[in-house]
Amino acid sequence: MLTLDARNPICKHSVLSPGIDRNIMHIALYSRGFNKEDLDDIKLLLDELGKQEITPVIYEPFFRELKPHVQFPAEVDTFSKSADLDGKIEFLISLGGDGTLLDTVCFIKDKGIPVLGINFGRLGFLASIGREEIHEVVESLVDRNYSLDRRSLIHLDASIPLFDDVPYALNEFTIHKKDTSAMVKIHTYLNGEFLNTYWADGLIVSTPTGSTGYSLSCGGPIVFPEASSFVITPVAPHNLNVRPIIIPDDQVISFEVEGRSDQFICTLDSRMEIIDNTVQLAVKKESFEMNLVRLNDSNFLHTLRNKLLWGIDTRNPGGRR
Template structure:
């Protein structure tokens, strides 16, 4: 079994947890491939008897690994999409961050996680992605996202007008600070903080959520993900921000944008005793109410 490890950086407080993970893998004869910048940082904190293999781009992993482990928060896990791409390599996230909605495996579950990989006693969730098409090159060769696509005003400029179409038919002009199109996975992210609904991961939909709209009667909208959603942007500023997950590009009003469902999916692994409802209750405190306590029934 070949496993890759990815992390954005290294937090000194996590030394013991990284050591635990490496020891668990080594005890089962597994030597991981480590993201090159992460490995260089690790070497200054941890003793390695021999050099480990490293990777720095997607081609270093294709056909060589069975799983990719993300060490960090949800943002770190989102980074891994740029390395896994359409290879269908399953990703699992150990939460070294704060919320850990996607990176849902706790640090105390590291031994159980390694055992689950060895025994194949895990669950695989197929998560849909969205794809961005534009009339100019944007986001290199990774024009897709797991969470969301956004158009946003730049800096402190005035609100923007975003003319939005479904399959070429006019939907609405959003006067707002920006607009979010999220996948079901992304519905619990930026969209949720802007008033969007929670959508189950297996739902075949997009959520269109305005950011600080200047229309009181404009609300988030759920549409089937077989729609192509296109945009024209206007504003007093000549430039706007366009994002896919945590990646950003600066565009102008001449850029034509459209999002659609990506042709491939992303595989997220979870332990058997964890599911979406469990994560909702424990991470977002869904339904927490003193009246729901067992002793009060």
């Protein structure tokens, strides 16, 4: 974790290239779509950026949806692909839920651009900043008063090209049976040594960040983001004595898949590929990390307590034990 503070200029973070005027901050805005109930908050964010003389660079499809509802200047910077962010973007703000923030991996890639999630969704483990904090967020970015959480990624190697040029994910990699077909047998190896054969609907390999997502809903443990580990969690295992396991993230995990169906599904976060059982698959830790912006009055424990309602006495709403 790297802490940035206006009082410590050595820690200031910038990804601007030398040819860009560093006195002008450029912030990319990404969202999957436009909901009318979010319009006032989006306008507030744009107004706050304007007050600070920050140039927004808006995801092209999102901009097209907003244009009939927001009075923009004559020229607006937009982006539609990762290369459009090269050399001028200091931050990317995700407007939505956790799934929206996970999408930003495809744009950020290995650029190191910090991502901040404003929660327009529901639970919001990753997009944990509330819409009521928009003014504070913009001020914090301008004052360099925030922290960066470095999050590890999981990388997929396959015997055929998969997932275009983004074969990595922030949350998890999964293997899953297709549709309503019978369970699959997933032979799993660690650095080439046999670990287990999972008879199940599927198998999840999550990063520490992903441990509070799909893996958690299937009975996996919560892992601190700083932990150098993967979590292997079966989905609806046939053998009830099979449990999730935590392994060091310097291991290469490889798989052989069998089943009555010749095809199965593999995913990286919300992206999916349908492949057959002749494809060889292996996952490992990605060589670079993703930077998530965190306001300095928040941390992982704070998020756990608030999102999972830890310590809340349900017999006494609003009270804690």
